[in-house]
Amino acid sequence: MTTRLTRAAAHARPPAPVRAVHLGLGAFHRAHQAVYTMADPDWGIAAYTFRNTELPRRLAEQDGLYSLQVRGDGEPQAQIVDAISRAHPGSDTDQWLADLASPDVALLTLTITEAGYQVSGDQDSAAIGRVVAGLRGRHRASGTPIALVPCDNLPGNGGVLREAIRTAAEGEDPGFRSWIEDHVSFVDTVVDRITPAATEQDVANAARLTGLEDRAPVVTEPFSEWLLAGDFPLGRPAWEKAGARFADDLAAYEQRKLWFLNGAHTLLAYVGPALGCATVDEAVGHPVLAGLTESWWDIASRHASLPAEDLTDYRQRLLERFSSRGVRHNLLQIAADGSQKIPARILPVLRAERAAQRMPEAPVAALAGWLIHLRDRPVRDPRADELVSLARSTDAPRRVLSTLDATLADDRELISAVEDYVEHLRLSSCPTG
Structure with a gap:
């Protein structure tokens, strides 16, 4: 009672x-x-x-x-x-x-x-x-x-x-x-x-x-x-x-949070469902997604402001938090408002990598997963109507990315990599559990 x-x-x-x-x-x-x-x-x-x-x-x-x-x-x-x-x-x-x-x-x-x-x-x-x-x-x-x-x-x-x-x-x-x-x-x-x-x-x-x-x-x-x-x-x-x-200045801590926690969440939110996973703990338990997460953190570490030992400790704590089954965070909940989140969480690192003439897999995977999300799933985003229409059109990767960053949208090598990764995700699957 x-x-x-x-x-x-x-x-x-x-x-x-x-x-x-x-x-x-x-x-x-x-x-x-x-x-x-x-x-x-x-x-x-x-x-x-x-x-x-x-x-x-x-x-x-x-x-x-x-x-x-x-x-x-x-x-x-x-x-x-x-x-x-x-x-x-x-x-x-x-x-x-x-x-x-x-x-x-x-x-x-x-x-x-x-x-x-x-x-x-x-x-x-x-x-x-x-x-x-x-x-x-x-x-x-x-x-x-x-x-x-x-x-x-x-x-x-x-x-x-x-x-x-x-x-x-x-x-x-x-x-x-x-x-x-x-x-x-x-x-x-x-x-x-x-x-x-x-x-x-x-x-x-x-x-x-x-x-x-x-x-x-x-x-x-x-x-x-x-x-x-x-x-x-x-x-x-x-x-x-x-x-x-x-503190007097939070810039380095903002960067760490946005790139390492929120960036990894965004990566998992879009790639995880494309591979059949529903929650964060499921996603980080999947070997492909776990590898992408670690790869994302490695890439972000190259451009982060805080000392390496701080980032190593933060990554370990994040992995423990993500893996906990006590809090099962739904990936589709995290996937909302991608047009607002991706520019802060993913694109700064991607721009830095492309400036160094590298093609990092993890952010490419995140963009490919976002395209699939826009095309195939219910979308909650302030620009939903525009983005869903573009994602279902011809030349979708370039047109969708142009809504976020015109320079990246003109990067033909990047657009090709995203297109290939969309096809790669279509051919992949993972069991839920």
């Missing part, structure tokens, strides 16, 4: 005062930033999602609480996370504007995916447009400073967000644009924690582990990392109590 998850049933503290707002309420935020924020009882989060209404409704019914299942190779461990004081759907526009205008709110964190930083024509509904609307209201209400903390996998994500905000605010009042420059800080971050989508079995496991009925559980791995660089004019939670680290 289980009891519905509430603060009373969980013997949790009352909701903390809202001093942080989050945009992009989903599993990763709840496995990462919310857990770090929970280490400071004086900070509560008002979390928003503009993608659905079901999750905020479930969290509201549970007083913002949810269970976090941490899975390694042994028995899962569960804890109740209480950092979210309020959860809201995107339709709650008035509350969003009120929270961003409040002088009690010191920061806004974001997990809006790489695609969310694109400034679209429909500014009222796009994530960046909503942020600008919130900043506009803050400027008019009090003009107090605020820190914006993007937590998506983009190189120099603080700078990317700054440029997106500047672009979206180009037609705004000059006084508002000047206020953004002087009173809004943009914090660079590197975030890392593998967080697959939860299943109905995870709901059952939450009840077994906690004795409480949780309709919004989160599953994650033991490893977690958060590196930050930037200013917090109104203060911040004591994230360091949960292991966050602060």
Whole structure:
């Protein structure tokens, strides 16, 4: 017999005062930033999602609480996370504007995916447009400073967000644009924690582990990392109590994360399904994919900024994380938004290799797998219609690659190699297990 998850049933503290707002309420935020924020009882989060209404409704019914299942190779461990004081759907526009205008709110964190930083024509509904609307209201209400903390996998994500905000605010009042420059800080971050989508079995496991009925559980791995660089004019939670680290420059760490973890994930996400594999642990257990992963890391190491011993240790930890069956990360989940991910994760290394007149197998395989994905599978990407049409057309490799990098699209040797690898993958298969 289980009891519905509430603060009373969980013997949790009352909701903390809202001093942080989050945009992009989903599993990763709840496995990462919310857990770090929970280490400071004086900070509560008002979390928003503009993608659905079901999750905020479930969290509201549970007083913002949810269970976090941490899975390694042994028995899962569960804890109740209480950092979210309020959860809201995107339709709650008035509350969003009120929270961003409040002088009690010191920061806004974001997990809006790489695609969310694109400034679209429909500014009222796009994530960046909503942020600008919130900043506009803050400027008019009090003009107090605020820190914006993007937590998506983009190189120099603080700078990317700054440029997106500047672009979206180009037609705004000059006084508002000047206020953004002087009173809004943009914090660079590197975030890392593998967080697959939860299943109905995870709901059952939450009840077994906690004795409480949780309709919004989160599953994650033991490893977690958060590196930050930037200013917090109104203060911040004591994230360091949960292991966050602060530095002056994150460029080398961003590069390591994007190339080694995210790049390997992207490689596996596109080549793995083409060979019949469904999850990361299956893929790295397959000899061909394991070899491609190691080859990718060897290639990336030639161009990485950190010392070789650091990279060797990081690779070993990644292999252990990828191989764990405690967190079975679905490859098709990782495959979303390839047009946003590949330019940051794969192309920098590929460009460097082609400049050295080398034809590396691993990035060629990733591009070939992406072409097959675009042609044969359901595609979730902001440019899906365009890319699917190109992938099914004649001269597909060149035309698809031209949407990412015109120079590489003119590399006839590379295009030929990708075409050959597409055919190679068609002739290959691997059993699932």
